[in-house]
Amino acid sequence: MKRPTDRRTVLMTVGVAAVAAVAGSGAGSVAAQSTDIRGAVTFENGAVIPEGHLDIYLEDPAVQDSARRRTTETRVQSDGGSKMIAFSLTPPASSSASPTLRIVARLERADGWLVARGSTQFKAGEPVNVTLNTVMY
Numbered sequence: 001m002k003r004p005t006d007r008r009t010v011l012m013t014v015g016v017a018a019v020a021a022v023a024g025s026g027a028g029s030v031a032a033q034s035t036d037i038r039g040a041v042t043f044e045n046g047a048v049i050p051e052g053h054l055d056i057y058l059e060d061p062a063v064q065d066s067a068r069r070r071t072t073e074t075r076v077q078s079d080g081g082s083k084m085i086a087f088s089l090t091p092p093a094s095s096s097a098s099p100t101l102r103i104v105a106r107l108e109r110a111d112g113w114l115v116a117r118g119s120t121q122f123k124a125g126e127p128v129n130v131t132l133n134t135v136m137y
Contacts, residue, residue, distance in 0.1 A: 037089040039128025041076075041105050043116065049132065050116070051080030052109045056087050056130070058122065062100040071101075078107065105130045 041056065043049045057073035072089050089103070104119040116132035 035091065037091055037103070037122070037128060039087055039103065039130065041085045041087060041118070041130045041132060042083065043132045044134065046083060048081060048083055049078045049085060050107065050109075052078055052107050052115055054078055054085060054087075054105055054107050056089065056103065056105045058089060058091065058101060059104050059119075060098050060101050062098065103128055103130055105132060107132055 037058075041049070041054060054076045055073060056076065058071045059069055060071065061069070063069045072091060074087060074089055076085055076087055078085060101122045102119050103122050105117070106114060107116040108114050114135050116134050118130045118132040120128065120130050122128070
């Protein structure tokens with residue numbers, strides 16, 4: 001003869017399912033955390049970043065082939081009124097093995113004239129800060 005399901009059994013089953021769902025989603029969220037490279041670009045001496053477009057990219061100077069030297073890139077607009085511009089890059093899977101990888105930022109005016117450039121060595125897990133220096137012609 002079957003025993004009828006009581007309220008306590010139903011609540012325990014629901015509670016166990018809820019705990020399992022939370023534990024499962026917690027492990028999944030750790031694995032799905034963003035691996036993006038986040039950082040900030042500033043101008044020399046803390047000055048305002050001039051107006052133009054800012055190309056920020058990962059570069060590996062150890063790679064001889066110039067077509068493969070740049071691995072990922074993003075473009076951010078500068079309105080000429082900010083002292084700091086935040087950026088985010090998605091690193092390629094192969095970039096973590098290279099100890100020579102660096103992040104380069106180039107500020108160009110709308111007419112393509114290079115205004116400033118800066119770079120910094122990329123170290124996984126550390127904050128990225130690139131300082132732009134005025135280009136002298």
